[in-house]
Amino acid sequence: xxxxDGFLDPVWCxxxxxxxxxxxxxxxxIMKSPLTPGKVSxxxxxxxxxxxxxMLNWPIPGGTSLHFVGGALAGILLGPFYGSxxxxxxxxxxxxxxxxxxxxxxxxxLLNMAIIDVLIxxxxxxxxxxxxxxxxxxxxxxxLLGGWMGIFIAGVACGVEIGLxxxxxxxxxxxxxxxxxxxxxxxxxxxxxxxxxxxxxxxxNPELLVGNVR
Amino acid sequence: xxxxxxxxxxxxLIIISPIFGVILAxxxxxxxxxxxxxxxxxxxxxxxxxxxxxxxxxxxxxLDPVIGYIVSGFIGVAIIxxxxxxxxxxxxxxxx
Numbered sequence: 001x002x003x004x005d006g007f008l009d010p011v012w013c014x015x016x017x018x019x020x021x022x023x024x025x026x027x028x029x030i031m032k033s034p035l036t037p038g039k040v041s042x043x044x045x046x047x048x049x050x051x052x053x054x055m056l057n058w059p060i061p062g063g064t065s066l067h068f069v070g071g072a073l074a075g076i077l078l079g080p081f082y083g084s085x086x087x088x089x090x091x092x093x094x095x096x097x098x099x100x101x102x103x104x105x106x107x108x109x110l111l112n113m114a115i116i117d118v119l120i121x122x123x124x125x126x127x128x129x130x131x132x133x134x135x136x137x138x139x140x141x142x143x144l145l146g147g148w149m150g151i152f153i154a155g156v157a158c159g160v161e162i163g164l165x166x167x168x169x170x171x172x173x174x175x176x177x178x179x180x181x182x183x184x185x186x187x188x189x190x191x192x193x194x195x196x197x198x199x200x201x202x203x204x205n206p207e208l209l210v211g212n213v214r
Numbered sequence: 215x216x217x218x219x220x221x222x223x224x225x226x227l228i229i230i231s232p233i234f235g236v237i238l239a240x241x242x243x244x245x246x247x248x249x250x251x252x253x254x255x256x257x258x259x260x261x262x263x264x265x266x267x268x269x270x271x272x273x274x275x276x277l278d279p280v281i282g283y284i285v286s287g288f289i290g291v292a293i294i295x296x297x298x299x300x301x302x303x304x305x306x307x308x309x310x
Contacts, residue, residue: 001246001248002248003248004259004260004261005259005260005261005264006257006258006259006260006261007252007257007258007259035301035305036305037302037305037306040298040301040302040305041298041302043298044294044295044297044298044299044301044302045220045298047294047298048224048291048294048295048298049220049223049224049227051287051290051291051294052224052227052228052231052287052290052291053227055227055228055231055234055235055272055283055287056227056230056231056234056235057234057235057238057239059234059238059239059241059242059243063245063250064245064246064247064250065239065242065245065246066246089294089297090294093290093293093294094290096267097267097269097289097290097293098267098269098270098271098272098286098290099261099265099266099267099269099270099271100271100272102261103264155247158248159251162248162251162252162255162257163251163255165257171255174251174254174255175251175254175255178247178250178251178254179247179248179251182247182250183247186247
């Protein structure tokens, strides 16, 4: 999911940087829920947990690998903007310190994992729980669907970005199906992990979740 | 959620991570859908050519890849907590 340096055209690097920067600047201005020390601690802990979880790369029989991304989980627990902030902290650190994901492609990686994955995951979860009421079961289902669709859509977006870069516009016919099919399947695992973590939290610390559905 | 239990989970994840990120990755060959799509398009990863960090791809110079992976994980988590600590101070000290 981390696009390395060299995969994107300079134009798309700039466009995705602009989109990501705009999102975070606008989000910070619009944000009504104030940043409290408790919120900072939650963002920090979740970012650290997601960073650690992303280091577990699972080989999948059939020729591919995956790692947990955590965008939907962050969005659901922190709300969309702070969820994006947590993911942005992880993705940026990975790029700057470990060169996991490029510096030229940081804008695209932020867009895919810290914005699209978070927002899709959060709003699908919110829709599910709002429709069916809050319970451990609905939280699991909301997390499953949010995590799944978050990864799928982020994967498609990633496919669009790399597909449009070198072979504009025909590359998308190759990359979008490849990314879309794989991430539709792999997203199920992200969904199950997301749903399971939320189920556990709904059992132990439901107040972390209830507040975000209002 | 915030507390020693969460920290214990994070530490455990980091300690077992080389099994997946290094050992199995070398054994099976780490290959994401993105890599598959990139091959189909003929894209080239230039990360190593323009690299600036000694911790490239979660390695530490002079250390065994497995140990380096674990140390990288702890460095990453420590920096995240440091940033969180600083921001928390700023938030506490400021208004609201």
